[in-house]
Amino acid sequence: MSVPVMGIAPDSKASIESVYNAALALGIANQLTNILREVREDSRRGRVYLPQDELSRAGVSGDDIFQGKVTERWRNFMKGQIKRARMFFVEAEKGIYELNSASRWPV
Template sequence: MLDAALSDTVTRFPVDIQPFKDMIKGMRMDLIKSRYENFDELYLYCYYVAGTVGLISVPVMGIAPESQATTESVYNAALALGLANQLTNILRDVGEDARRGRIYLPQDELARAELSDDDIFTGRVTDM
C-alpha cells in the first residue's frame, strides 16, 4: 500500500528524488550514530530526517498562484519548518531518547552546561 501511495505521489507531483535519498541517509544515521559532537553535526542530521520532509512537501502542497513569495523562499521556509520541528522533537524527547541509549543534544553544549551523558541517562535536572 505504501509503495503504491509513494509511486502515485512521485508520478503526479514534480518531486525531486534527492530529498528521498537524503531522508534514507538520515534513517541510516540512526543505526550507527547516537551522539552529536556539535550543533553543525546535529543540524545535518535534522536536515536528513526532517528538513527533507519539508522539501518533499512543497511540490505536493503547491504554492498558491497568487503568492508573492519566490519558489526559493518557499523551499527555504519548508526546510526551516522541518528543521524546527525536529529540534523541537529532540528537546521534547530527551528522556525517551536516553532510555534508548541516544543523546541528540550536542556534546559540546552539554559540556558547557557541565552535564555528562550519565546526567542525561539519569535524568539530572539543573537550573541552566
C-alpha cells in the first residue's frame, strides 16, 4: 500500500512487480520481527503466534513457551526464525533503491 505513496524512481529499471514484491518482503520481515520480539509478552497473555508445525519439528511445545523454557531446541528454533526474517529484510532492501530518492531513507 505504501509503494504508490512513496513513488517509484523515474529512472528505475525494475519491474513494478519486483518493487511490490520487495515492499511485501519488508512487511513480512517487520511482522516476523514483531512476533519474535514479543514471544514472552504474547505467551503471558496465553497466545503463541509462532508456526506450530515448525515448533513441533523443533521439539518445542506450547507448554515450553508458556513456561518460558529456554533450551537448546528453543535457541535453534529461534535462530531459524531470525534467519527467515533476515532473509526477508535482504529481499526488501533490493527494492529500496527503486523508490523515489526522498522516500528511501525512511524505508
